[in-house]
Amino acid sequence: MKNNPVVMDRILTNHTSFIVDLELNFNITFIIGESGSGRSTVFSIIKEKAVFDKRIRCYNYLDKNLNYKNAIKRSKGKLFVIDNADILLDDAMRQYIAMDPLNQYVIIGRNPTGLMLGQDEIFEMDSLTKDNITEFHLRNSF
Amino acid sequence: MITIYKQKCIPKDMELISLNDAFFNSYTSQWLDDRARDIIKNIDDSEWQGGNSIKSRFDGTILNIDRLSTGCKTALNIFYYTHTVFDIRECGDNALDIIYGFEHGNIYCSYPLISFEMKKVKVVDMNGERELSSYEDLKEWWINEK
Numbered sequence: 001m002k003n004n005p006v007v008m009d010r011i012l013t014n015h016t017s018f019i020v021d022l023e024l025n026f027n028i029t030f031i032i033g034e035s036g037s038g039r040s041t042v043f044s045i046i047k048e049k050a051v052f053d054k055r056i057r058c059y060n061y062l063d064k065n066l067n068y069k070n071a072i073k074r075s076k077g078k079l080f081v082i083d084n085a086d087i088l089l090d091d092a093m094r095q096y097i098a099m100d101p102l103n104q105y106v107i108i109g110r111n112p113t114g115l116m117l118g119q120d121e122i123f124e125m126d127s128l129t130k131d132n133i134t135e136f137h138l139r140n141s142f
Numbered sequence: 143m144i145t146i147y148k149q150k151c152i153p154k155d156m157e158l159i160s161l162n163d164a165f166f167n168s169y170t171s172q173w174l175d176d177r178a179r180d181i182i183k184n185i186d187d188s189e190w191q192g193g194n195s196i197k198s199r200f201d202g203t204i205l206n207i208d209r210l211s212t213g214c215k216t217a218l219n220i221f222y223y224t225h226t227v228f229d230i231r232e233c234g235d236n237a238l239d240i241i242y243g244f245e246h247g248n249i250y251c252s253y254p255l256i257s258f259e260m261k262k263v264k265v266v267d268m269n270g271e272r273e274l275s276s277y278e279d280l281k282e283w284w285i286n287e288k
Contacts, residue, residue, distance in 0.1 A: 061163050
């Protein structure tokens with residue numbers, strides 16, 4: 001859909017020797033990639049940041065049996081970071097997210113079907129380790 | 143060779159597991175042996191330290207094995223539980239390459255997820271089971287509703 005981000009255009013946070021610096025150019029940022037590229041590590045670091053930044057809400061497979069869908073639909077002005085999206089997001093939820101003008105999304109998964117995304121809204125995780133500091137960034141997948 | 147099931151054709155005595163993270167953390171992690179080492183190295187580029195520890199690919203720190211990627215956990219679930227069917231929808235291409243090379247294992251996905259390195263697989267649908275050895279044949283089988 002290529003809408004501008006409604007909550008934040010950057011996630012920048014530290015966790016011990018890790019730095020997560022994600023530039024968010026669109027309201028939905030879909031992160032694909034190989035297994036083990038660090039996506040779930042980044043998710044856990046952002047989840048820690050959410051303790052201090054109330055605009056961020058994080059969901060993963062541990063929330064599968066919780067009422068996360070209604071929580072999303074009742075929200076306004078939140079950045080939802082969703083890991084294990086292939087498990088958590090059914091077709092109806094993907095359609096809702098695609099049309100949601102009130103909240104922003106970072107979605108980690110494999111299959112972006114139903115989110116109405118262009119290729120430039122799909123990213124992979126890049127990491128660089130230097131002097132024992134590992135930085136995570138996004139790069140376009142296509 | 144691995145076996146791929148259509149959902150309605152999964153035998154009643156076999157369970158379908160979709161939450162591969164939770165299954166691995168609760169069950170498979172208890173059974174890891176030296177055979178897991180190469181799987182972990184090839185998918186996550188991490189070193190298994192024995193027991194419940196891995197060496198991180200990023201900074202070399204020792205992590206609990208629950209930090210493996212979902213794709214790596216799925217591959218290990220398939221490898222160690224050969225009488226259970228696992229949903230592979232969260233696997234990256236590198237994990238798929240390893241899974242399709244297993245001598246045994248049972249997988250399911252609602253849409254085609256195929257390794258370009260596949261050689262031969264067994265498929266199970268309403269018509270029974272048979273072997274397929276080409277990417278195109280497997281893709282066609284997968285998108286066929288039956």
